Amino acid sequence: QVQVVESGGGLVQPGGSLRLTCTASGGGFMWYGMGWFRQAQGKEREMVATITNVHGDNRGDYADFVKGRFTISRDNAKNTVYLQMNDLKPEDTGVYYCRAKLGTEYWGKGTLVTVSS
Numbered sequence: 001q002v003q004v005v006e007s008g009g010g011l012v013q014p015g016g017s018l019r020l021t022c023t024a025s026g027g028g029f030m031w032y033g034m035g036w037f038r039q040a041q042g043k044e045r046e047m048v049a050t051i052t053n054v055h056g057d058n059r060g061d062y063a064d065f066v067k068g069r070f071t072i073s074r075d076n077a078k079n080t081v082y083l084q085m086n087d088l089k090p091e092d093t094g095v096y097y098c099r100a101k102l103g104t105e106y107w108g109k110g111t112l113v114t115v116s117s
Helices: none
Strands: 003-007 010-012 018-025 033-039 046-051 060-062 070-075 080-085 094-102 104-107 111-115
Touching: 003 094, 003 104, 018 033, 018 094, 018 111, 033 070, 033 080, 046 070, 046 080, 060 070
Parallel strands: 010 111
Antiparallel strands: 003 018, 018 080, 033 046, 033 094, 046 060, 070 080, 094 104, 094 111
């Protein structure tokens, strides 16, 4: 059983930065596709960024609305994936969820990000 835990959310002013952290326990982390998703109040959950691990390739795929502002990365030795969020906007507010996927999907409980002045 894989357990996924997110951290790093909080309140930040527009234009500020946050780094979210997701740790997945249970073994085999390097084989999992990892991703960050978010859900704003009253809206559906949407993909923010995903990253696979093909021969150590650390490339991520991003939703258009975060390209150039967010960076996803992973440290397989620490069973951890990060989401560096820069130039945050009020519309980035929401609960951010981490997902581990290897056929089956495993989700964390989320961490709240609030962008407000």
